[in-house]
Amino acid sequence: MIEIRNLSFNYEDSEETLKNINLSINKHEKVSIIGKSGCGKTTLLLLLAGIYKPTSGEIYINDKLLTNVRKETGIIFQSGGLFPWKTVYQNLSLAIKSNNSNITKTEMNEKIDNVLRELDIYEHKHKYLKELSGGQIQRVAIERILVMNVDLLLMDEPSSSLDALTKDAFQNTMLELYKKHDLTSIIITHDIEEAVYLGQKIIVMKDGYIHSIIDNEFYGDKDAKKTIQFYEKCIEVRKHLE
Template sequence: MISIKDLHVSYGSEIALQNVNLHVEKNTTCAIIGPSGCGKTTLLYSIGALIKPNEGKVLIDGQELTNVRKNTGVILQDYGLLPWKTVWNNVAFALLCRGFNKDEANEKVEDILRELGIYEYRSKYPGELSGGQKQRVAIGRTLALEPDLLLMDEPSSALDAMTKEHIQNIILNIYKRKPITLITVTHNIEEAAFLGQKIVIMKKAGIVHIMDNPYFGKDKLRENIDFYKFCLEIRKWIHEDI
């Protein structure tokens, strides 16, 4: 689905990405990981057309990306919720902007909030929610639009360990029920190994290694010692020569 060819992005004299090439198959998951400042988020934003590259191409379904796609969903680190709207209206707003009538939007919102376990918070405002609850609202708002490509920037970075695992479980279960192409940027090795069928390791504005994940989607994965051995393999690639 996604082909990135010789991508180069710079901010003035600072090179953020240099000669990046990557292919992600349709309806698979990819986790991008690396040290701070290596270009992970710039790569994600380039795939979402939020940043225009200086050189190179991003192709989605064979078409060169020139503008934001209607069927690409993006979940940012700060959740991007509207603080003056309730949980219900934050999710409904996205649908109404896409032309759904009010009855259609309300039916869809109810289904999504119940699926994500946040229906009871429907009348609350973002400022009244915990970090994990806000993240579920952000996920619900994006999934309501039924994207075929979902981009997530550090989806659980601000959450405590237990809430982090809960959010990761939700994301994985959503993917298993209805596979879409999913790309996650993270600095957390266990999160990358849990959510990525393909693990892309970045350093210094480029990709240094790509790993296939043989443990993706297995039951009780966090109880499997081989999962943590795989995490150690990822760690070695990240910390080598740093």
């Protein structure tokens, strides 16, 4: 699915932010990327989205060289990346039209209604984003991705502004969607427990490098979250961050 070869990147008039990154991610794999602020993890995500272009090296997605933004790639930022002055329906309809300009209004409405019901937010269809909670806004951001029929989901700390209970609900919603839609997904996070819960593979970044790649047997295991083994895995990840 994703092949990164000898990737380096630097912002104009600055030192290298990413240094000789090599990484393979399988189709349908769920990956967590964790690291301290400034380690380059968000920059890597923006390169995978096609928003930035490498200084050197190459990114291949589905065996094709990435040269531009792919319409099959969806990205969720901390803020949701939505238009706050528009309603839930308007945000979703814009996403659909940008991906399929030939869709009929009937088809579009049916698609929107289906995802709104799937994420239990149908009653907020005609509300403006300012009327929604942080958790609801992130659900709308997820819905925006689902209506676009993407095969790759990139998330930049999507739960960082949520309280503990809302964060748990968000994580469980993501797991349900992973199972139903079977996307390839990459989540950037500072939260070690979230990285372990949502990643089949955990990538630890330091100073622009991939420091380590950790296989994770606790991905999506809700029952394991309260066990000593789960917290031992979190401690293992923490040691790689030090």
